[in-house]
Amino acid sequence: MAEKKTGEIRAELQSAADNELPAFITAYEADPRAGVQSLVVQARKRVAKREAEIARTENLKIYERKYADYEFICGIDEVGRGPLAGPVVAGAVILPKDCRILYINDSKKLSTKKREELYDVIMDQAVAVGTGMRSPQRIDEINILQATYEAMREAIGKLDPQPTLLLNDAVTIPEVSIRQVPIIKGDAKSISIGAASIVAKVTRDRLMVEYDRIMPEYGFAANKGYGSAAHIEALKKYGPTPIHRQSFIGHFV
Secondary structure, X not given: OOOOOHHHHHHHHHHOOHHHHHHHHHHHOOOOOHHHHHHHHHHHHHHHHHHHHHHHHHHOOHHHHHOOOOOOEEEEEEEOOOOOEOOEEEEEEEOOOOOOOOOOOOHHHOOHHHHHHHHHHHHHHOOEEEEEEEOHHHHHHHOXXXXXXXXXXXXXXXXXXXXXXXXXXXXXOOOOOXXXXXXXXXXXXXXXXXXXXXXXXXXXXXXXXXXXXXXXHHOHHHHOOOOOHHHHHHXXXXXXXXXXXXXXXXXXX
């Protein structure tokens, strides 16, 4: 059998799934060619990186292990408290007890591409997912904090099964009878809250992209409603839209 060319082995490595890397290393670690040895080093680095990610993910399950007696543990998080435009969105996620999803983190620490990938995985593997949102008009009416609580209660209410414990990012939600555990910076400390932050972020970002198609002057696809210099300039030039929060834009209009 003819010896494989280095280019063929490179293509094999590029297409290899993470669980196929140990076999790749075993197959080529004795190959004396410098190019092949370089590929073996790359494979070993990928294995080490995956093992580090598995360890990091296990550390994200500290609260889930602590409260493991609760059957349905739900992470809660929100996105969009600070923007000048668009709704506030809450996510609620119940992950399976044996969750093996890697790369979950505070959504702000992830790239758009990685958030989109994880959103699909979470939606596929979660026991239950709920989202809730409150409009700019409702935010103006009752203030951003109360609107956030309403969005969170809506997200929880959509879950089936209903959770038996809530892990919240920092807040305690009023008018909820389920036991709550508020965790400061919880989206970076709990896999359930991290998953909820990803669901909320992707849901809201997609909505702001749709708004951008309708009202392209404000750059909503890029700024997601936050007060970037270009957004503020457009606000001064064109005035507010129906999705601007009147209580947030007084300094600019």
